[in-house]
Amino acid sequence: MYLSRFLSLHALWVTVSSVIQHYTSAWGHYDVCKTQIYTDEGKFWDYTACQPEAIDMMKYVKVSLDPPDITCGNPPETFCGMGNPYMCNECDAAIDELAHPPELMFDAEGRYPSTYWQSTTWKGYPQPLLVNITLYWNKTIELTDNIVITFESGRPDLMILEKSLDYGRTWQPYQYYATDCLNAFNMEPKTVRDLSQQTVLEIICTEEYSMGYMANSKILHFEIKDRFAFFAGPRLHNMASLYGQLDTTKNLRDFFTVTDLRIRLLRPATGEIYVDPQHLTRYFYAISDIKVIGRCKCNLHATGCREENKKLLCECEHNTTGPDCGKCKKNYQGRPWSAGSYLPIPKGTANICMPSISSIGNCECFGHSNRCSYIDLLSAFICVSCKHNTRGQHCELCRLGYYRNAAAKLDDENVCIECNCSRFGSVHDRCNERGICECKQGATGPKCDKCLRGYNWHNQGCQSNVCDNELQICQNGGTCHNNVRCQCPAAYTGVLCEKRSCEMDPDGCSQSSAQGAISLPCVILLLPLIAPLGLSGFLIF
Numbered sequence: 322m323y324l325s326r327f328l329s330l331h332a333l334w335v336t337v338s339s340v341i342q343h344y345t346s347a348w349g350h351y352d353v354c355k356t357q358i359y360t361d362e363g364k365f366w367d368y369t370a371c372q373p374e375a376i377d378m379m380k381y382v383k384v385s386l387d388p389p390d391i392t393c394g395n396p397p398e399t400f401c402g403m404g405n406p407y408m409c410n411e412c413d414a415a416i417d418e419l420a421h422p423p424e425l426m427f428d429a430e431g432r433y434p435s436t437y438w439q440s441t442t443w444k445g446y447p448q449p450l451l452v453n454i455t456l457y458w459n460k461t462i463e464l465t466d467n468i469v470i471t472f473e474s475g476r477p478d479l480m481i482l483e484k485s486l487d488y489g490r491t492w493q494p495y496q497y498y499a500t501d502c503l504n505a506f507n508m509e510p511k512t513v514r515d516l517s518q519q520t521v522l523e524i525i526c527t528e529e530y531s532m533g534y535m536a537n538s539k540i541l542h543f544e545i546k547d548r549f550a551f552f553a554g555p556r557l558h559n560m561a562s563l564y565g566q567l568d569t570t571k572n573l574r575d576f577f578t579v580t581d582l583r584i585r586l587l588r589p590a591t592g593e594i595y596v597d598p599q600h601l602t603r604y605f606y607a608i609s610d611i612k613v614i615g616r617c618k619c620n621l622h623a624t625g626c627r628e629e630n631k632k633l634l635c636e637c638e639h640n641t642t643g644p645d646c647g648k649c650k651k652n653y654q655g656r657p658w659s660a661g662s663y664l665p666i667p668k669g670t671a672n673i674c675m676p677s678i679s680s681i682g683n684c685e686c687f688g689h690s691n692r693c694s695y696i697d698l699l700s701a702f703i704c705v706s707c708k709h710n711t712r713g714q715h716c717e718l719c720r721l722g723y724y725r726n727a728a729a730k731l732d733d734e735n736v737c738i739e740c741n742c743s744r745f746g747s748v749h750d751r752c753n754e755r756g757i758c759e760c761k762q763g764a765t766g767p768k769c770d771k772c773l774r775g776y777n778w779h780n781q782g783c784q785s786n787v788c789d790n791e792l793q794i795c796q797n798g799g800t801c802h803n804n805v806r807c808q809c810p811a812a813y814t815g816v817l818c819e820k821r822s823c824e825m826d827p828d829g830c831s832q833s834s835a836q837g838a839i840s841l842p843c844v845i846l847l848l849p850l851i852a853p854l855g856l857s858g859f860l861i862f
């Protein structure tokens with residue numbers, strides 16, 4: 322049975338791998354958690370590592386501003402053009418067309434004029450104008466594309482992008498942005514292109530995006546794709562290599578993972594070395610768009626991530642649960658939870674949660690073992706080291722040489738009784754369900770420890786009687802010794818002293834026994850020899 326099981330699994334594997342080769346391109350993104358496989362043996366589920374699609378995370382974001390009243394328009398105020406301090410406009414929170422609330426950072430862009438959030442102006446100069454914009458999802462997400470922030474007002478002179486991995490309890494810098502990194506943060510200016518596979522996790526300060534309103538671009542990046550490219554190649558054509566690295570390097574995986582992002586605006590675009598105190602209405606922050614593309618982190622246990630009550634939740638498979646599929650479902654804790662793996666490429670390893678021991682139907686180990694082991698080949702749990710002479714997947718059977726005690730429950734220590742078959746009288750040490758042993762010829766009794774009539778205990782077994790006082794009587798005055806031999810008078814011989822002794826009477830012993838007595842055992846002896854020959858002949862042809 323084990324052999325045929327093994328063979329069918331082997332056949333299954335062959336089928337699966339050919340299916341995979343066929344669909345490698347489609348499956349390379351880990352977009353199915355399981356597939357049904359058809360084999361001669363029936364249908365099977367093949368479980369694979371899986372992850373949700375990357376989506377526009379700004380659809381699900383929540384935002385908070387610090388200080389909370391930093392948005393312009395309450396009370397209404399005037400702000401002026403960066404390039405031309407005399408071209409001014411009004412921000413008024415009470416009038417739709419003149420209001421610049423935070424939502425406008427996340428609305429659909431591409432329309433003209435673009436809509437944007439705007440802060441109050443830098444009236445408090447020389448006090449710094451500090452604003453924190455915190456984006457939070459209450460869900461762990463994995464960034465898959467650059468974070469792109471579009472500033473309507475010119476890019477800030479100083480800014481820090483921070484991230485949190487623990488729902489905002491602790492924060493780490495992600496990247497520093499400054500017109501002068503050394504001066505502002507005491508850091509050598511760098512760009513992502515200065516990094517390498519070995520230094521990809523370095524937190525850098527870049528001057529690339531802080532040229533204020535003078536530069537043509539309003540856009541600021543946090544470069545995810547350039548970092549991916551160190552592993553996946555310039556056009557990200559070798560994602561397998563990246564996935565392989567992510568799989569084995571937790572730090573790398575965590576680097577691209579966030580629950581929250583914080584944009585710390587430290588100094589608005591000034592466009593000049595010195596701030597002009599006469600025209601502080603020129604200095605403020607305004608953001609028209611923030612792009613965050615990523616996927617729900619589901620630990621490779623889900624392809625679905627749905628919004629429920631304004632919150633993203635992985636639709637966990639593989640009998641995992643939790644917002645990130647980060648634990649095993651109740652009754653599926655048969656082995657410790659583990660994230661799926663991208664390896665081996667392309668279908669990965671699902672690492673599904675296994676049923677808990679206590680939930681395998683009504684069977685456990687019936688108190689005869691406290692250890693279970695999962696056997697992949699059989700897709701089943703097996704009790705290990707069954708005690709009390711039990712055996713079987715759930716210690717529900719008796720060991721060979723023992724039989725089931727009908728009076729005891731399955732969890733009774735005395736559930737299995739020793740057969741106690743006679744070593745000499747029984748064919749083997751096994752007995753039937755009532756404790757009856759299988760006896761050799763001549764032996765009898767439940768344990769085969771007695772001899773049948775006509776047999777006697779001799780030579781540690783039941784030997785057929787050679788002589789007795791009823792049926793096989795010693796002749797010609799012979800006497801029966803222990804039922805095994807006749808002691809014959811001098812003139813007689815033979816088993817029952819039925820022949821005349823040759824020495825005494827040369828004529829009388831001429832041909833009386835020979836043929837008949839020898840030819841019979843001859844046939845009996847040959848039969849067992851012929852039978853195996855015939856059988857093996859059959860097997861060969």
Ligand SMILES: *[C@@H]1O[C@H](CO)[C@@H](O)[C@H](O)[C@H]1NC(C)=O
Pocket residue numbers: 387388451452453483492583585
């Ligand atoms: C912004 O966040 C930082 C920590 O990330 C904190 O130190 C600071 O007080 C916050 N508020 C403002 C207005 O900067």
Ligand SMILES: *[C@@H]1O[C@H](CO)[C@@H](O)[C@H](O)[C@H]1NC(C)=O
Pocket residue numbers: 459632644
């Ligand atoms: C965050 O999500 C958890 C469940 O994952 C929920 O219990 C909690 O209330 C959520 N917090 C917020 C602020 O939405």
Ligand SMILES: *[C@@H]1O[C@H](CO)[C@@H](O)[C@H](O)[C@H]1NC(C)=O
Pocket residue numbers: 368638639640673674
């Ligand atoms: C998870 O458990 C359900 C029963 O609750 C079962 O039908 C399903 O096949 C299991 N899935 C996996 C991946 O083991």
Ligand SMILES: *[C@@H]1O[C@H](CO)[C@@H](O)[C@H](O)[C@H]1NC(C)=O
Pocket residue numbers: 738739741
């Ligand atoms: C089996 O036989 C041994 C000795 O031969 C005896 O001690 C033992 O009690 C027997 N067990 C049973 C179940 O009869």
